[in-house]
Amino acid sequence: MATAAPLVNPFREGMSLEGATQPVQLCIFGASGDLTQRKLLPAIYNLAQAALAPPAFSVIGFARQPMSDDDFRKVLTNAVAASGEVRVRDPAVLQRLCERVHYVAGDFHDAAAYGQLKTKLDLYDKQYATNGNRIFYIATPASLYGDITAKLAGAGLVKPESPQSFVRMIVEKPFGRDLASAKALNSELLTYMSEDQIYRIDHYLGKETVQNILVLRFANGIFEPIWNRRYVDSVQITVAESLGIEGRGNFYEETGVVRDVIQNHALQLMSLVAMEPPVSFDARDFRDEKIRVLEAIHPIEMSEVSKVAVRGQYGPGSVAGERVVGYRQEPDVNPQSMTPTYAALRLSIDNWRWAGVPFYIRSGKRMPKRITEIAMQFREAPHLPFRKAQLETPGGNVLALQIQPDEGITLKFDAKVPGPSMRIRAVEMDFGYGETFGSEDASPYERLILDCMKGDQTLFDRADGVEAAWALVDPVLSTWDADLNVAFPNYDAGTWGPAAADELLAKDGRSWRRL
């Protein structure tokens, strides 16, 4: 039997589609937690303030802690007041949002609590005319994802109530703690939901400047022709934090730098910079290409780990003029901990574009400064008609894409120093996003929650992408877990990591960029 074509709102045609168009109910699991207060509630308020959230919209918090609707509204009000990410504080907007905020208390493991939740969600769905559209934001420890999904399914909450309505779920990283657990989790979620219902969030992909890597590469004709092994000598990706673990000792002891940054953020950056041009920027084409390049990264054999990977852990030192303790002296950290706070990897990609081009990735805590950048080091000119002695700085062009804190693009090239002699000096040409577009950009959570409301999965991880990333780092994790024969701490806080990381590049005749 032929099905009727879905009705289309003709008034939307030709209008900006920035806002979420479908009425929706957003249910936050872990509503009393830190992430909800620091990131999610300010992001939801910003969406309402910018009129990007639909008018038919409600927020329901769900957590174990007993709280009334009014208590949760106070949490929202305080979160908006305290957040540095809120751009315009409008009491009328906050008031209207508060009127649509509710709270349901319940144990995540208690099936009966989900029945009560369903009763409330159905009630608010009618009250706010959200058409049965639901988003579950799972902001809980990852160990609960599977159980929560199963219990939501058991309560009949994961199936859309009609062909026109939707149910989506956003899950936070870390998505698993190794390849086996990530596969098990994917399998569990996919038992109850389809892939197009699951939105695995990595907030790095919500950053404007990360998305701009794609625009730089694929909207400008001048870069793509030189974006390959013929012109690129090497690529360096740095994700450095000047902060330590900020009181999250328990979390970090279980995680370490590879699970915290390399497996997700750093590999996301690498895939964006190395991927082939997608046919379109829709979710399937874009994620296909991103995952394809992850799968093309040469697998690291356990026997090779010591040659291509370096780990480190910071000891006491000074950062920005302040003395700081070493990792092992941080609260909730084992004084004999072998958890790495620094890692450097040398990766290569087995495809025509990148064969032979090393990708060096480093990330660490307590580095001299906070900086995230991707630097494309171009090959030197094949012949220099100038005497080397007249070069004041080493040659070679570098295109650096800075992600944070000062988003921008820098091109380093050589120029003649004015004067009668032929002296050459490296200069930098800067482009700063802040100088051009101001600093009004939305927070990554704002962007990604909005994308989920719109049903756009482009900037979310897919199951095979998550597994490809874990497959890559799994041998490193296994090797390091098994081999505790390393002298930690091996770098002082406030330095750029262990000497072995410098040697990793020195073996190839290269060095890390001085940042």
Added chain:
Amino acid sequence: MAQAPTRGLTPVRVAQIGDTIVERWRTMAANLDRPQSHACVMTLIICVEDEGDNRFALDIIDQLSGKYPIRVISVGRSDKERDNVRAWVNTACEGEGSAAICSEEIVLQAGPDSDDRLVSAVRGLLVSDLPVMLWWRGGAPQGSALWNGLQPLCDRVIVDSHRFVVADADVAGDWKVARGDGAAALKVLRELVKAGGQRVSVRDLNWERTSPWRGAIATCFDDREMLSLLSDIDRCSITFAATSDAEPASARSLLMAGWLSTRLPRLREQSMIAPGTAWANLSSGRIVAITLCASASKTSLLLVRQSSPTGIEVQAHDRNGKAFRRWHFGAATLTEAQLLDGCLQTLGRDPLFESSLGSSL
């Protein structure tokens, strides 16, 4: 020495404008003791009516200065000037460090007979290879030598059909007379769009003023139940603020009707536009209420401007007149800076505006 027309502007000879601006940036960089880079995304030419209008326009630009690094060239006639062109410049940055947005302001004034000299000065001050926008703050521009000189330099012109009030004597050539904020203003607007052709896109601040109403209607029909009622809707009425029952339909209400009929062609013959004297305290021409009705099912959607809290209040009524859906949308009135911002954000043509204008007869 000429008197600076607004704060922060320094008088300068026209031939020295470029060098003066470069020198100002150098001085700023030296004072900061570090290399100073600044971006520029477009040249915005503002054609002002008089010195008061120049101050008003530059105040609006100030409100957007944290958003657009631009070169602004304000151009106006002054009875004080005779056969010369006077110039003032200013450079300023908002924000600090890598988030600083820097802009350049140039004010040019000349006597009433020096339009050609103003245009020649502007031509030499355009930032190379970047988009050029013209914000025309006067009435219907056709026939103006300044318009004829500046329009060919631009990629986009921004006008306000609300201001298209001209006396017969001001109109030259083949252009038709526009009188008041109504059908005649839209006729002028259509001629501007036609004259711009494929090269110059035209935007109208009056059209931007309808965007909160268009957004509200679109959002109401995002609701599935409302969308299912859409096929029944066959009539609409638009009420605009007026001081008398005899006032003709305003340009805004005509544009709104045009937009509705492009969305639902059956409304073309079933649109009613009426003056609303109950809102005489508002400036004339503003849309104050819109009703979409379904004859068969007797359902309706009523949108009304509300002053407290400000915004648009919307109710959907069933056949018994009972409200089954309510919405509130903030900010029914956009500021001049917001309207201009809407016009500066994109460069290309706006097919929705052009089709609505075409259907607003």
